[in-house]
Amino acid sequence: MNRSTPQTAPLCAAPSLTPARGLGDAAAVAQQRVFLDITLQSDCHGKAGSPRDRLSQLLHSALGVYIIGTSVAGENVVVRFDIAAADVDFTLHMLITALPGAMIGRLVSRGV
Structure with missing residues (x-):
């Protein structure tokens, strides 16, 4: 009698994973992002608050996650977004x- 060892199936299959992206794909993803600068100007009448008050408002809003930097230009604040x-x-x-x-x-394409 020829007895063969029964083959066992794996108990659970590994989840399907997407293949890792290559450098070409990473460049394509990076090109799909843009920089946007906005200027928060000082209000000479004082109605809208200072540029720093408006920056604080912006940082605490849903747009805060897009902010990557700020700079001061005279009495104004320039905010850079990565979108x-x-x-x-x-x-x-x-x-x-x-x-x-x-x-x-203006919108500027983000280089790699």
Whole structure:
């Protein structure tokens, strides 16, 4: 009698994983992001608060996660955003709603 060892199936299958991205894919993802600078100008009439007060408002809003840097230019504060291309509409809508007096700069593609 020829007895063969029964083959056992794995008890649980490993989850399906997506393959790791190569350098070409990483470059494509990075190109889908943009920088946006806005300027929070000082209000000579004092109605809207100081640029630093508006920066604090911005940092505590949903847009705070996109802020990557700030700088002071005279009495104004310049805020730099790093935004996914898919989020540009949302970001601009929120900026115009939250800070209608902010000067919005141009979108610049983020280099790799």
